[in-house]
Structure formats: structure tokens, C-alpha cells
Amino acid sequence: MKTKTVELVASPRAPHFVGDGFRVHNFIPSGFRMDMQRMDPFILLDYNSTYNFPPSDKPKGVGVHPHKGFETVTIAYKGKVAHHDSSGGGGVIGEGDVQWMTAANGVLHKEHHEEEWSKTGGDFQMVQLWVNLPAKDKKSNPKYQAIKYEDIHRYQLENNAGTIEIIAGEYKGTKGVASTFTPIHMFNAKLNKGGKADFEFPAHYNTTVLVIEGQVIINNQDVAPTDHMALMANDGETFKIEATEDAIVLILSGEPINEPIAAHGPFVMNTQQELIEAFNDFNNGKFGYLED
Amino acid sequence: MIYNQKSFNLTTFLTSNLNINESDIASIIENCTVKNFKKEEFLLTKGDYCKDTFFVEKGLLRQYSIDEKGKEHILYFGPENWFISDRESAYFNQPSTYYIQALEDSQVVLIDENFIQRLSDKIPSFTDFNNRLLHNHIRNLQNRINMLLSALAEDRYLQFVKMYPDILLRVPQTMVASYLGITPESLSRVRRELARKNFKR
Numbered sequence: 494m495k496t497k498t499v500e501l502v503a504s505p506r507a508p509h510f511v512g513d514g515f516r517v518h519n520f521i522p523s524g525f526r527m528d529m530q531r532m533d534p535f536i537l538l539d540y541n542s543t544y545n546f547p548p549s550d551k552p553k554g555v556g557v558h559p560h561k562g563f564e565t566v567t568i569a570y571k572g573k574v575a576h577h578d579s580s581g582g583g584g585v586i587g588e589g590d591v592q593w594m595t596a597a598n599g600v601l602h603k604e605h606h607e608e609e610w611s612k613t614g615g616d617f618q619m620v621q622l623w624v625n626l627p628a629k630d631k632k633s634n635p636k637y638q639a640i641k642y643e644d645i646h647r648y649q650l651e652n653n654a655g656t657i658e659i660i661a662g663e664y665k666g667t668k669g670v671a672s673t674f675t676p677i678h679m680f681n682a683k684l685n686k687g688g689k690a691d692f693e694f695p696a697h698y699n700t701t702v703l704v705i706e707g708q709v710i711i712n713n714q715d716v717a718p719t720d721h722m723a724l725m726a727n728d729g730e731t732f733k734i735e736a737t738e739d740a741i742v743l744i745l746s747g748e749p750i751n752e753p754i755a756a757h758g759p760f761v762m763n764t765q766q767e768l769i770e771a772f773n774d775f776n777n778g779k780f781g782y783l784e785d
Numbered sequence: 786m787i788y789n790q791k792s793f794n795l796t797t798f799l800t801s802n803l804n805i806n807e808s809d810i811a812s813i814i815e816n817c818t819v820k821n822f823k824k825e826e827f828l829l830t831k832g833d834y835c836k837d838t839f840f841v842e843k844g845l846l847r848q849y850s851i852d853e854k855g856k857e858h859i860l861y862f863g864p865e866n867w868f869i870s871d872r873e874s875a876y877f878n879q880p881s882t883y884y885i886q887a888l889e890d891s892q893v894v895l896i897d898e899n900f901i902q903r904l905s906d907k908i909p910s911f912t913d914f915n916n917r918l919l920h921n922h923i924r925n926l927q928n929r930i931n932m933l934l935s936a937l938a939e940d941r942y943l944q945f946v947k948m949y950p951d952i953l954l955r956v957p958q959t960m961v962a963s964y965l966g967i968t969p970e971s972l973s974r975v976r977r978e979l980a981r982k983n984f985k986r
Contacts, residue, residue, distance in 0.1 A: 558954065579984075758954050769950070776946035776953060778979030785958070785973075 494693070495729030497700065499715040501526060503722045505542060512555030514606050515619070516544045520703070520722050527724060529625075529756065532699050533749040534675055536563060536761055537623035540703065542720045543571060546606065548614040554605025557783045559775050560596035562631045562761040564624040566679070567592045568660070568743065570705055572617035573607035579781030582637060589642030591660050593671050597626060597633040599771070601780040620703065620743060627750050628763050630674045638671055646670060654688030655736070657681075662746070664692075677747040684709070684736035691733045692744060700725040700746040707740025717742075792819055792894050794842045794866055805908050813903050818895040822887040829885040835874035837895040841867050844891025845955055848883050849963070859964040862888075862952050868896075868918075888956055933966055941965050942975045 503525065505518035517539035522529045529536045546553065552575070567574065569586045576592070577583040579601035586592045587607075594600070606617070626633075640660065648657040648667040657664045661671040662678030669679065676698075682690055684707075694700055702711065702723040709717050712732050717723045725732060725746075734742060755762045760771040774780060792814045799810050819842070822828060828846065829835050839846065846863035848871070860883070863869035874881040904911045925948075932941050945965060946953065953961060962972040 579980075758951060772950040773946075776950065777943075778976060778981070778983040779985075780980070781984040782977045782980035 494731050495696070496712060497694070497696065497729040497732040498726045499711050499717075499732075500724045500726040502715055502717050503527065503724065505540065505720045505722075508542070511539065512553070514546075514553035514555060514604075515539070515541050515621070517541045517621070518720070520701075524722070529754050532701070533751065533754075534625045534677065534747045535622060535699065535701070535745060536625045536754070536756065537621075538701075538703070538722075538745075539621045540720070540722075541617060541619045541621075543616050543618045546572075546611075546614045546617050549606070549611050552605040552608050552611040555603060556785045557601055557603045558759055559599060559601050559780045560594075560759045561599040561771050561775075561780075562596065562767075563626050564593060564595045564597075564674075566594075566620075566622040566624060567604075568620040568622070568681075570618040570620075570741070572615065572619065573610040574604050574619070575607040576602055576604040577783065578602035578635075579783040580635070584637070584639050586639075587642070589645075591640040591645070591671070593638040593640065593661075595626075595633070595636045595638075595674075597631060597635050599774065599780045600635045601783045603783060603785070618705070620705075622745070623761070624673070624677065624747070625750055625754070625761060626674050628752055631762065640670055644670060650684075650688065650690055652688075653685060654690060655682065655684035657690060658683065675748055675750055678744070679746075680744045681705075682734065682740075682742045682744055684734070684740045684742070686736055686738050686740075688740075689733060689735045691731060692746075693731045694746040695748070696727050696730050698746045698748050699727070700744075702734065703743040703745075705741040705743055707736055707738045709740050709742055710735045710737055792817060792840075792842060795840050795894050798840075798866060799904075803908055803914055804910055809907060813900065813907060814894075816903070817900055820893050820895060822891045822893060824887055824890050826887050827884060828887065828893065829871060829874075829881055829883065831882060831884060832880050833874070834878065835871040835881050835885075837897050838868050838870035838875065839863065839885065840894040840896055841865055841869065842892040842894055844887060844889040844893070845952075846885055846891060846893070847888055847956075847960070848885045850883050857963055858966075859960055862949055862956070862964065864949065864952065864955075888960075938965065938967050938971050939975045939978065941967070942972070942979075 508516050508518050521527045521532045521538040568591050574586045585607050645658045646667050648664050658681040659669040660679040661669040704717045704721050753763050755765050755768045762768050841863045848861045849857050849859045871881045871883050959969050962969040
């Protein structure tokens, strides 16, 4: 078994607003060596680092917009988000919760700070990830997996090192509750100061480590501070993380889908023709209607 | 090869429409100014003299006027590969009545009379091509006037999304309504009605 080394540690890029409710640093696909092909099946990662939103009577967020061809995964660390979609679905993503939405053949939705939360405001911290779907699954019907914090499976590390929360995939025999279309591992590693954890994924899986809180050292060598993302090379299977202070890190590893990607805005398809169809369908109301 | 990476789209546009190779065009494009504009920055404001035609390499522009009541009226959107200019100001040397503004961070090639002259000297067929572009522009304007005078809101909307397939996802609905000459409420109604007809699940 070879060591999976750190290819680079990326600092957060200048933030931008998505709507008026999400202040995000984009890592995938605009980060250096983090384009959609390199990070496949992860095609977008926006990280809202801790940001204090003042109280607002009108919930801030993103108005009605479509998605097609992939899945969105929202991981809430601080704050609360309410969402609604064109098929009448909706819900609230609270602290620690994960929402896994399969947009597949198309949804129209909107997401805002939850109304009551918005009135008091406060620290807000979230990750939104887009996971690509294989061509055959892009045509499937949309669905949600609302994963509550208390339902997430946990693995207790030895020596009081901390806990691995398994959202998807598997860690040392403990499986995540989320179902995925292609093999994906997604964990929140909550490590106490000095706590260590080791990970093993196939070499060709594209893998990253995003430091949500604290600071970690990877493979006794590379320091990854808060809000930084370590991109792991495809040169081995195993790596170690040690927390130099209490830390939370999001670990993502997925098998590349290796299909052509044609992406524009909120649509991610395989060919240019499919993209044009997606725009036509959206413009002609085939995604349904949702009031702003 | 000397190759201006900054005007890649303009180069492609010209080489795919004219009988000219990339290196010949590079020497002409080299002399063009390529400028970056931040979102909301103005390329032209009312009262200015418009000196250039703007070719959009990246980003999105809009050309609009503001009426006496302060209401905005959008004449055109200019996404990638579009030309935008106030022709009245540029060709008849009059102060402009329009604003041209970046709606996204944009990269724009400034095309002046000089550029047109150089291209015409180098490529005789350019004059014909330029004429065709101009006539196409007039055709679109004619259609737009006719639609505004006679067509239902839904038909205007359908014409709009055919012309600008991705603009609906790039600008607020109020701007689309402004372009269509309808209220945002009417635009919502049109889109709701289309969804009622076409949404199947």
C-alpha cells in the first residue's frame, strides 16, 4: 500500500456572493488544478466559510433556479437553510444536517436562510458540492435525501482522537446512510487536538480534504490551516491526518466517472446538444414553475 | 505563431466567417484594445460619444435607456460573441442617449473605424461580410419592432429565449421584462402558463 501524497494545499479564493445569502469561496472548478475533469465526479465545491449575517426580516438566499444532470449536496455546519422546489418538495437543513438532492432530469428550486434564523442572524457556514452523474442516471427522476445530524453514522477513533461521521461511503466498516450513483466517500472528521486518523481510498479516486475548523497536518508533512483545501495526488491509497488543534475536516473521495462533460451554468450534461436541449426545456417551462 | 489569446472569440468569429487565416488576422487584432470591465461598470453613459463597437469576448453587457420617470428600457443584451454599439453616436457623431453597462465581469474588444478599414484593406470580402452583419442586425431590429407592436407577450418571450438561450439564468427577471416591454408580473404569468402546458412529470 502506497502513501497518497498531498498534491497541493489551496488557500481560499476571494469570496463572491451566490444570491445574497451565500458568501462562498469556490475551490472546484476554478481552483488551480481543480477543474471538473481533474476532480471528477466532484464538479463544483463552494465553501461558505464562517460569515456573520446580521438579522434580516427578509430571508437572504438564492431565488428560483434550475439544476439538471447532477446532484447537489449541502452540508450545514452553522446556520439554517430552507428550500423549496417545483414539484412541491421542501425542507429545512439545520446545523449538522446534510441534504443530498438528485437533480437528474431537472428541478427548479430556491434556497434561503430559514425564516426564524434569518430574523436573529448569526454565524453561517456551509459547503455546497455538486456531484456529477453518469450519463445513464442523468435521465432519472429527481429525489431528495434529507439526512439529519442525529442519523449520521459515526466511528469512534481510538485514544480519544475524535469521531468520523460518515455521510456516504464507508469508514472501517461503518457505512454512511446516503445512497450514491457512483462510489463516493464523504466524511466529517472531528478530531481532538493531537488526534490522528488514517484513510484508505483507491489511488485513482479523486480525493480532497477541506479544513472547516482548526488545523491539520497530513502525512506528518503538509500543514492545512482553517478554510484551506488539500488536493490529494492519485499516487497511492493511504494517508494520515493529525489535528494540531481541535479540528473538523471534510473528506471527499470519489471514483471518476470518466465521461465527457458539457457544462454551462446550472446544467451539466455530456454533449453540447444536450446542453442546448436543457436550456430549451428550461426556457419553455419543462422544469415546471416556482414562485420567487 | 503570434496569437492573441485575449481575443480568441473574435479571432474564431472572423476566421470562421471569412476567407482568412489566423496569422493574417492576428496582425490586425493585435492593434485592438482588449479591456476588462467589472460587473456594473459602464462602457458608455448618456451624453458620451461612442467611439467603438464592443465585441464581447467574455461576460455580458446591456444597452439601455432611462426615461423621464427613471425607468430603464433594455434594447439589447450582449453576451459572448455579440457586438454592441450605439451606432447613432458612433457613426453620426452625436452624444449618446444610451448606457452600455457590464452585467458580469466582462472582457471586451474595442473595435474602431481603423480596425474596419484595416480588415477591408486586407480582405476584400470583408466589406460584403460586414454588410451582411449589418443587414442581419436590421432584420433583428425590424422583427423586434414588429413583435413589440403586434405580438403577444408569450410570443415575444419565446422569440427572446430563442435569441438569448441562457440570459434568463444570468440576469434578474426584471431585466428580461424590461427587454420584452412587459411588467415582471406579466413575465411570471407567461412563464407559469408555459410550465402549465409543458411540465410533465
